[in-house]
Amino acid sequence: MATVPTDSIHLLARALLGSLGIADEAWHLEQVSLDAEQGSIELFVSPGRPVLHRCHRCGEPAGTYDSRPRSWRHTDVWGYATTLRAQVPRVRCAVHGVQQIDLPWTRRGSRRTRGREAEILYWLRGASVRRVARRFDLPWALAARLRDDPPE
Numbered sequence: 400m401a402t403v404p405t406d407s408i409h410l411l412a413r414a415l416l417g418s419l420g421i422a423d424e425a426w427h428l429e430q431v432s433l434d435a436e437q438g439s440i441e442l443f444v445s446p447g448r449p450v451l452h453r454c455h456r457c458g459e460p461a462g463t464y465d466s467r468p469r470s471w472r473h474t475d476v477w478g479y480a481t482t483l484r485a486q487v488p489r490v491r492c493a494v495h496g497v498q499q500i501d502l503p504w505t506r507r508g509s510r511r512t513r514g515r516e517a518e519i520l521y522w523l524r525g526a527s528v529r530r531v532a533r534r535f536d537l538p539w540a541l542a543a544r545l546r547d548d549p550p551e
């Protein structure tokens with residue numbers, strides 16, 4: 400198996416994070432793992448310096464409540480299945496309760512990055528829902544919903 404200098408992986412990861420819209424000061428790259436046998440890349444990020452969070456419903460400042468591990472499938476990098484993982488803060492709004500903060504790389508409730516969704520939407524313009532669902536390992540109903548009601 401070919402070896403890849405660790406510095407190269409981190410340069411790749413930095414470029415990837417930039418393309419995800421992740422500012423260096425807001426999120427910290429904790430770890431990059433590349434599994435050549437499985438053909439996968441995983442990026443682990445965590446919140447950087449403390450920032451003032453706001454309720455996504457009312458915009459009022461909301462204190463940090465806890466955090467939860469989450470992951471999102473990203474576009475393949477060099478044919479490797481690429482996943483972004485993060486410990487995502489949840490905040491407590493006095494009016495709207497506990498909720499996850501908004502993230503720059505994904506839509507609320509999605510398990511894919513914006514880049515991955517854009518790739519799926521591009522394919523849906525020219526291929527059947529069944530073919531796209533198989534290509535991206537999605538439930539058929541989800542692919543159909545993305546086609547019929549594409550996110551903004």
Ligand SMILES: [Zn+2]
Pocket residue numbers: 454455456457458459492493494495496
């Ligand atoms: Zn609120």
